[in-house]
Amino acid sequence: MAPENFSVQGFRAAAVNSGIRGKNRLDLALIVSDKPAVVAGVFTASLVKAAPVLLDMERCRTGKAQAILVNSGIANACTGEEGMRLARMTTAMAADALNIAPELVQVCSTGVIGQQLELACFQRGIPKAAEGLAVDGLGDVASAIMTTDTVRKIAVRTVLIDGKPVKLLGMAKGAGMIMPNMATMLSFILTDAKIEHDLLQSTLRKVVVKTFNAITVDGDTSTNDTVLLMANGLAKHPPIAEDRPEALASFAAALEDLCKELALMIVRDGEGATKLVTIRVQGAASEAQADQAARTVANSNLVKTAFFGEDANWGRIIAALGRSGAKFDQHKVDIAFDDVLMVHSGLGQGAEVEARATAVLKKTEFVVTIDLHVGEGGKDIYTCDFSMDYVKINADYRS
Amino acid sequence: MAPENFSVQGFRAAAVNSGIRGKNRLDLALIVSDKPAVVAGVFTASLVKAAPVLLDMERCRTGKAQAILVNSGIANACTGEEGMRLARMTTAMAADALNIAPELVQVCSTGVIGQQLELACFQRGIPKAAEGLAVDGLGDVASAIMTTDTVRKIAVRTVLIDGKPVKLLGMAKGAGMIMPNMATMLSFILTDAKIEHDLLQSTLRKVVVKTFNAITVDGDTSTNDTVLLMANGLAKHPPIAEDRPEALASFAAALEDLCKELALMIVRDGEGATKLVTIRVQGAASEAQADQAARTVANSNLVKTAFFGEDANWGRIIAALGRSGAKFDQHKVDIAFDDVLMVHSGLGQGAEVEARATAVLKKTEFVVTIDLHVGEGGKDIYTCDFSMDYVKINADYRS
Numbered sequence: 112m113a114p115e116n117f118s119v120q121g122f123r124a125a126a127v128n129s130g131i132r133g134k135n136r137l138d139l140a141l142i143v144s145d146k147p148a149v150v151a152g153v154f155t156a157s158l159v160k161a162a163p164v165l166l167d168m169e170r171c172r173t174g175k176a177q178a179i180l181v182n183s184g185i186a187n188a189c190t191g192e193e194g195m196r197l198a199r200m201t202t203a204m205a206a207d208a209l210n211i212a213p214e215l216v217q218v219c220s221t222g223v224i225g226q227q228l229e230l231a232c233f234q235r236g237i238p239k240a241a242e243g244l245a246v247d248g249l250g251d252v253a254s255a256i257m258t259t260d261t262v263r264k265i266a267v268r269t270v271l272i273d274g275k276p277v278k279l280l281g282m283a284k285g286a287g288m289i290m291p292n293m294a295t296m297l298s299f300i301l302t303d304a305k306i307e308h309d310l311l312q313s314t315l316r317k318v319v320v321k322t323f324n325a326i327t328v329d330g331d332t333s334t335n336d337t338v339l340l341m342a343n344g345l346a347k348h349p350p351i352a353e354d355r356p357e358a359l360a361s362f363a364a365a366l367e368d369l370c371k372e373l374a375l376m377i378v379r380d381g382e383g384a385t386k387l388v389t390i391r392v393q394g395a396a397s398e399a400q401a402d403q404a405a406r407t408v409a410n411s412n413l414v415k416t417a418f419f420g421e422d423a424n425w426g427r428i429i430a431a432l433g434r435s436g437a438k439f440d441q442h443k444v445d446i447a448f449d450d451v452l453m454v455h456s457g458l459g460q461g462a463e464v465e466a467r468a469t470a471v472l473k474k475t476e477f478v479v480t481i482d483l484h485v486g487e488g489g490k491d492i493y494t495c496d497f498s499m500d501y502v503k504i505n506a507d508y509r510s
Numbered sequence: 511m512a513p514e515n516f517s518v519q520g521f522r523a524a525a526v527n528s529g530i531r532g533k534n535r536l537d538l539a540l541i542v543s544d545k546p547a548v549v550a551g552v553f554t555a556s557l558v559k560a561a562p563v564l565l566d567m568e569r570c571r572t573g574k575a576q577a578i579l580v581n582s583g584i585a586n587a588c589t590g591e592e593g594m595r596l597a598r599m600t601t602a603m604a605a606d607a608l609n610i611a612p613e614l615v616q617v618c619s620t621g622v623i624g625q626q627l628e629l630a631c632f633q634r635g636i637p638k639a640a641e642g643l644a645v646d647g648l649g650d651v652a653s654a655i656m657t658t659d660t661v662r663k664i665a666v667r668t669v670l671i672d673g674k675p676v677k678l679l680g681m682a683k684g685a686g687m688i689m690p691n692m693a694t695m696l697s698f699i700l701t702d703a704k705i706e707h708d709l710l711q712s713t714l715r716k717v718v719v720k721t722f723n724a725i726t727v728d729g730d731t732s733t734n735d736t737v738l739l740m741a742n743g744l745a746k747h748p749p750i751a752e753d754r755p756e757a758l759a760s761f762a763a764a765l766e767d768l769c770k771e772l773a774l775m776i777v778r779d780g781e782g783a784t785k786l787v788t789i790r791v792q793g794a795a796s797e798a799q800a801d802q803a804a805r806t807v808a809n810s811n812l813v814k815t816a817f818f819g820e821d822a823n824w825g826r827i828i829a830a831l832g833r834s835g836a837k838f839d840q841h842k843v844d845i846a847f848d849d850v851l852m853v854h855s856g857l858g859q860g861a862e863v864e865a866r867a868t869a870v871l872k873k874t875e876f877v878v879t880i881d882l883h884v885g886e887g888g889k890d891i892y893t894c895d896f897s898m899d900y901v902k903i904n905a906d907y908r909s
Contacts, residue, residue, distance in 0.1 A: 159832030159840045189828055191841060191857050224825025225858040287812065329811045331826070332833035412728045412811070413686065413904055420905030426623025427730075429588055433558030434731035441558045442590060458590050459624040498905075499898040505812055506819030506897075 117250045117265055119280045119301045121145045121343040125243035126255035129236025131184035131222075131229065137255035139236035141205060142179040142299060143244055147215055148343040150176035151312040153319045155336035161188035162198040163218045164337060170214055174308030176341055177215035179299055180205045180237070182228070183256050183284075187220040188334040190227050197228045204233055208241035219297050219337050221258055221284060249301070253282040256297055259504060260286045264376040270365035272358045275348040277304045279365055283373040287328055287382040287505065298323065298338045298373055304362055305344035306351040314363050315340050322370035326493045328381035329501070330410040340366075378493045383500030386418055387493065389478040392437075395488035400437040404483065405492040407435035415497030423468035425454050432481065439483040447480045448472060516648045516664055518679045518700045520544045520742040524642035525654035528635025530583040530621075530628065536654035538635035540604065541578040541698060542643055546614055547742040549575035550711040552718045554735035560587035561597040562617045563736060569613055573707030575740055576614035578698055579604045579636070581627070582655050582683070586619040587733040589626050596627045603632055607640035618696050618736050620657055620683060648700075652681040655696055658903060659685045663775040669764035671757045674747040676703045678764055682772040686727055686781040686904065697722065697737045697772055703761055704743040705750040713762050714739050721769035725892045727780035728900070729809040739765075777892045782899030785817055786892065788877040791836075794887035799836040803882065804891040806834035814896030822867035824853050831880065838882040846879045847871060 126140035152171040154164050170176065180202060187194050202216040209216075220228070253265040265282040283298035306314075319338060344350075351358045379387050390409045395401035408414055411431040417424040425446050432444065446454035448471040453464055471477050525539035551570040553563050569575065579601060586593050601615040608615075619627070652664040664681040682697035705713075718737060743749075750757045778786050789808045794800035807813055810830040816823040824845050831843065845853035847870040852863055870876050 155832075157829065157832035158836075158838065159828050186825070189825060189840065189853075189856055189858070191855075224829060225853075331810055331812050331829060334825075334829050334832055411730055412900070413730050416901050416904035419901065422905070426585070426588060426733075429558050430556065430623060430730060430733050433554075433556035433733055435557075437557075439557065441588065454588075454624075456590075457588055459588070497901060499901045501811070502815050502818065502896060502898045502901060505815035506821070 117267065117280060118246045119278050120303050121345040122301045123244040123246055124248035124252045125240045125245060126248065126251035127236050127239045127243065129182070129232040131182055131232045137251060138184050139182045139232065139240060140252040140255040141240040141244065142249070142252060142301070143209060144177050144341055144343045146343060147175045147177045148341040149174060149306060149308050149311050150217070151308065151315040151340045153316055153338045155333060157332050157334050159189065159334045161186055161220060161335045162190055162194035163187055163220045164335060165195065166198045166202070167217045167219070167337060167339070170217060173214065175215060176217050177211050178205060178209055179217045179219065179339060181219040181252070181256055181297070183258055184222040185220060185226045185228055186222045186224050186335050187228055188224045190225070193227055197230065200230065201228065201233045204237050208237050217339055221256060221297050221335055224334060249280060249282065256284040258284065258286070259382055260284050260380055262376070262380050264373055264380070266369055266372045268365045268369045270361050272304070272346070272348040272351065272361050275346055277346045277348060277362065278302060279369050281369045281373050283377055285377040286380050297335070300338070300340040300369065302342045303345040304342045304351060305346060305348060306342050306362065310351065310353060310359070311340060311342055314359070314366065318363060318367045318370050322367060322374040325491060326374045326378050327406065327409050328378060328384065328495055375493060378495050381495035382504045383498040384495030385475065385498055386496040387476045388418055388495065390492045390494060391478055391480045392483065393480065393489040394482040394484045394486065396438050396486040397488040398490055401488040401490035404432055404435045404437035404481065405490045407431050408481070409492040409494035412497055415494065418472065418496035419498045421469065421472040423448060423453060423465050423472055425459065428479065428481070429454070437483065439485050443484040445482040445484070449477050516666065516679060517645045518677050519702050520744045521700050522643040522645055523647035523651045524639045524644060525647065525650035526635050526638045526642065528581070528631040530581055530631045536650060537583050538581045538631065538639060539651040539654040540639040540643065541648070541651060541700070542608060543576050543740055543742045545742060546574045546576045547740040548573060548705060548707050548710050549616070550707065550714040550739045552715055552737045554732060556731050556733050558588065558733045560585055560619060560734045561589055561593035562586055562619045563734060564594065565597045565601070566616045566618070566736060566738070569616060572613065574614060575616050576610050577604060577608055578616045578618065578738060580618040580651070580655055580696070582657055583621040584619060584625045584627055585621045585623045585734050586627055587623040589624070592626055596629065599629065600627065600632045603636050607636050616738055618734070620655060620696055620734055623733060648679060648681065655683040657683065658781055659683050659779055661775070661779050663772055663779070665768055665771045667764045667768045669760050671703070671747040671750065671760050674745055676745045676747060676761065677701060678768050680768045680772050682776055684776040685779050696734070699737070699739040699768065701739070701741045702744040703741045703750060704745060704747060705741050705761065709750065709752060709758070710739060710741055713758070713765065717762060717766045717769050721766060721773045724890060725773045725777050726805065726808050727777060727783070727894055774892060777894050780894035781903045782897040783894030784874065784897055785895040786875045787817055787894065789891045789893060790877055790879045791882065792879065792888040793881040793883045793885065795837050795885040796887040797889055800887040800889035803831055803834045803836035803880065804889045806830050807880070808891040808893035811896055814893065817871065817895035818897045820868065820871040822847060822852060822864050822871055824858065827878065827880070828853070836882065838884050842883040844881040844883070848876050
């Protein structure tokens with residue numbers, strides 16, 4: 112299978128220009144399953160939820176979906192009742208074009224907060240997309256959902272379940288306003304696996320904690336974060352079920368691997384980022400404290416600018432740990448850059464070690480391991496460095 | 511009184527070059543009270559506390575102090591037992607030069623974390639500073655404690671208590687690693703007021719919550735944050751006491767006013783900052799929730815880069831509120847830039863209002879008022895914008 116084969120049996124897709132973002136960019140897309148699929152969704156934990164998020168949360172509870180309608184350019188967040196009405200109306204238009212029930216259409220929007228969708232763009236774009244549906248259309252969808260993203264994020268996995276191949280395809284968008292909490296910006300995952308709604312939902316939720324919820328670009332959680340997973344059951348294996356733990360484990364591992372690849376694509380493409388850094392905390396009192404410590408370091412502007420400057424400035428790391436709320440004894444902390452133990456028992460290890468640590472920081476990907484020596488709690492958080500380009504991108508008018 | 515009269519009766523000071531930071535910069539200073547003064551201190555809440563902080567916390571409990579020894583260039587943080595030994599030893603050297611008990615010497619250090627102090631610099635600098643002590647030496651001390659600061663931060667207030675003038679002089683340093691929690695980077699306040707230790711301590715603690723603890727440059731709390739207040743009692747008023755609420759209120763108001771001026775000087779001089787922005791949350795369920803909401807907005811890189819870009823991007827403000835943990839209904843939030851109500855009941859108010867809001871953002875100082883319409887809790891947090899220069903300053907090797 113060539114890596115360009117971005118398709119899953121039973122799914123078709125198309126992306127078009129509808130005019131939301133001018134005349135030349137793909138900005139509206141449809142993903143359609145030939146038959147109703149089992150759906151699972153994980154959504155932003157922000158108190159401020161966009162209209163499409165609220166609608167999807169409601170519809171996800173039915174456990175079934177057949178289509179995803181998505182636009183970029185406008186987030187349909189903070190748009191009140193009118194925004195909710197437009198979200199419902201656009202899904203009805205898609206249902207009409209596809210000749211399915213409106214309740215089977217999920218909808219996602221990404222872009223500027225506080226603006227209303229223009230119905231005319233959807234009236235123009237939806238029929239065009241419905242006509243263009245094709246098995247090889249998913250790559251275009253991954254392009255259509257990009258905003259400040261500089262690269263398209265799409266990946267596939269194939270896993271054998273009971274000897275039968277099961278395919279998973281995932282796509283994502285996101286580069287800024289990235290510290291997902293319960294979900295990421297937007298990610299759509301399609302599979303031909305056979306699995307019930309409840310199990311699909313609980314598996315997705317667990318996987319998201321270790322993948323999309325473990326990344327940060329700038330500590331800002333979006334109003335529109337959504338991960339949707341559709342399983343159409345066309346693969347030939349017996350259904351994945353809780354009483355078949357091996358099959359479930361195989362599926363969950365492939366899903367986690369896929370989600371992690373997409374999540375790391377987002378961090379690598381973080382606004383202005385030049386480096387992907389894993390902040391690995393171990394020896395914390397609990398997993399929650401490890402998360403807290405790793406997240407505080409991963410979001411510290413001082414730590415992130417030091418990464419950009421390739422400066423092994425461990426003082427900033429230990430200062431961030433100190434304010435994180437995690438419990439530890441400052442005289443017992445170890446910090447390593449890849450395999451260079453820069454700080455042992457809270458003390459720097461001198462100029463020669465620092466020179467080796469600095470060499471690690473010159474790499475584009477490395478791991479900072481922090482051992483608090485308190486307990487057994489561990490957590491990896493994936494972050495990027497912080498360059499002048501982040502400020503440039505976000506100071507420019509309205510991204 | 512000319513504004514340059516940076517003196518308080520009974521206090522002398524001097525700053526010298528000791529070699530810690532090369533040959534030309536003031537880097538070591540002494541502030542000395544002619545007689546033992548009442549002392550109050552507020553220190554970093556970080557779990558990682560520098561050696562001088564630990565020593566000062568211990569000595570502050572006695573309620574008395576006569577001198578402050580301070581150096582810039584090296585923070586003496588994360589320096590283990592050796593750092594503690596050096597902190598004690600340098601105070602002993604100062605005590606010797608001043609012919610007072612070592613327990614009466616407070617010590618502060620600011621600069622790079624993880625390096626040991628060089629004793630030779632103190633051996634050179636302390637006698638020189640002790641010889642140079644002068645009533646007009648405090649301005650030089652304010653210069654000597656600067657690190658990435660671009661301006662010296664010093665201010666005075668005079669308040670009448672029972673008809674007698676009481677003077678308060680404060681200085682501070684700080685520009686990055688600024689989100690004080692219980693204290694700020696470094697601030698020294700001197701007064702000739704007559705007041706007992708416990709009352710001085712409780713008054714300082716209350717004032718700090720509304721001033722130094724209400725500012726943020728980058729959300730990073732330092733290992734060395736310290737506010738020290740010395741009161742020598744030379745003013746002619748009857749002692750300030752709890753059973754004299756009017757006198758106490760006058761003193762506390764002058765102290766708050768002074769601390770607020772110093773705190774805002776720090777934000778205005780925030781690394782790379784071009785604007786001072788007050789984030790005023792009102793109508794929150796509690797003061798704690800107002801603080802949480804205001805602090806989350808004040809620390810959002812997306813909000814701060816929008817301020818730098820002079821973009822009235824209220825979507826980023828509401829997104830930050832949404833993840834802050836404060837409770838509210840997104841359909842009831844109001845947001846104003848100075849007197850321009852940009853968002854009413856969660857909805858933007860259109861292009862004409864946005865144009866007026868954008869004009870507010872072009873100012874160097876403005877207030878963002880957020881009304882959550884839930885309860886009575888309110889809080890002001892002072893922040894700055896986030897420019898490319900912040901990244902530049904902090905990506906450069908080891909600030």
